[in-house]
Amino acid sequence: MFKRFQQADWFTRVSVIWLFIVGLCAVFGRALPLWNPLESDFESLGVGLGSPNHFLGTDSNGYDLLSNVVVGAQTSALISLVSVGVGGLIGATFGVVAAYRRGRFDYVVNTVFNIFLSVPNLVLGLTLVAVLATSSDPSVPVSVNRRTFVIIVSLTVVIIPILGRIARGATLVWVNRDFVVAARSMGMRDKDIIMKHIVPNVLPAIYAVGFLAFGVVIVAEGALSLLGVGVIDGVSWGSMIARVAGDYEFAPHSLYVPAVVLAITVISCNQVGEYLRSRLDLREGKI
């Protein structure tokens, strides 16, 4: 594992380290001795970077940016891990089985994937959130946990066709290979052939695109917050951006800090995904 890491180029290494730090923040962020992310420091409203009490400054409401960024990593990590994980699992299962069985089942699955893919990610997510996250009584606000859950569900639905199509395409490459026919000719069950012969060959493609999907999900969370349907009252990178969007001329760094952190994270995800794709995309010629 470490050897692999050493072989990678510096960009990939930096990306991996960055994602590792984000991961640490997500797990231990709340335990760090930082300001409460949702408590205003009225003594220092909108102070800039490098202030004595606030390393990354505060926004115009006095929220500490460092603690928001660190704790917000948890929300981003939770949303992206769960939606890509669950969406990937569901999508890949349908994609692999559809490509293996072909016929009508494949036709239906592929058509459904295409219909979902034809709707832009954000529009689809926005629609789902709007439908799912409204309370029947307008005077009762929707809780943060429910909003987070709805966003995860919506982004999972966005991810399913993306990874499902990748899995289907990758399976089509392998399903007519001689070793699959050979396994059938030895009387292996379809289930075993899929699990032992198809999946190990398809996984690399799913890993690679999965990392790219992390980026998509993180951006989507931010965009949904900006549109007012994200984790508005909670702590997340998206809600940080949304909160200060109105008055960033007074404290521009309060917009830049979460935006830059979000951008670096997305770029890191893309870089790692791209690296995995180039490394795992083994053609027979290379073997």
Add this chain to the structure above:
Amino acid sequence: MTSLLSIRDLTVRFETPRGLLVAVRDVNLEIPHGTSMGIVGESGSGKTVMSRAAMGLLSGSNVRREGAIFFGEKELTAMSREEVRNEFGTGMAMIFQDPMTALNPVRRIGSQLAESLRVRLGLDKKAARLRSIELLSSVKIPDPESQLEKFPFQLSGGMRQRVMIAIAISCNPKLLFADEPTTALDVTVQSQILQLLSELRRDLDMSMVLVTHDLGVVAGNTDYVAVMYAGEIVEQATTVDLFANMKMPYTEALLNSIPKINSQSGARLRVIEGRLPDPTQRPSGCGFAARCSYVQAKCTAEHPPLVDAGNGHLYRCWFPLGNTIARKQ
């Protein structure tokens, strides 16, 4: 005489955008217990499709298979998918043409070998490992224990084909289909593999269907030969009889296109001119008429039936070889 495998009126069609493609037409074959049958023909003659269809391995919504296939007493074509699956491995098995693609590149040899042993024979992990070592040594792979840990790309082509054979014979099948088992190998390895197959066939009391384009491969290794052309059997006899009294001009042409060791150096290799007829639009007469050097008017007009010359030697020709009176040169 009971046959181990009998194929009756097997026809395989593929639906293609250009129309119905007939890959195999009205093939009848009987493979008796303990014998080996060679299926010979050039590329595209339908021999691979025929053998895969016989095992029921052709999948896809565009495949149309007609006819009946009996394996021993059981009619494979009337059985459910699950019942047919139960015959695979233990009843019949197949060795594939290209050992480079017929092994899963991302799994170790050991796990691929143990797979069918565990699933089909129900061996536990330890027993499967011991049996795998035994199988690898039976196909004469040196140091079998350490080979189990290797990936396919770490083995040579000949070694991989031996592993394929080990996998195919792992559940003691009664019938082994060998689909061009030596095509991807060089000539010296080829003879080793063929010898190995013959030995295994004798030791394990298997029947074998050896599919190849090389009459030379068939000559020393099979009891019967069926020559296929454009999806049909055009000549069928015991191997000895076929080489002694060839009836079909196509068989002769195949034999003539094998390079001779005593031919003048620099001399052109002999080929069969022309190509196979388009399988979607079959000529009305003999399929080989366009390429036959003895072609006559009747050949292009009427499709010749499969005729028995007595002693079970079948051929599909209006003017068979060795019958000079009927033929005007």
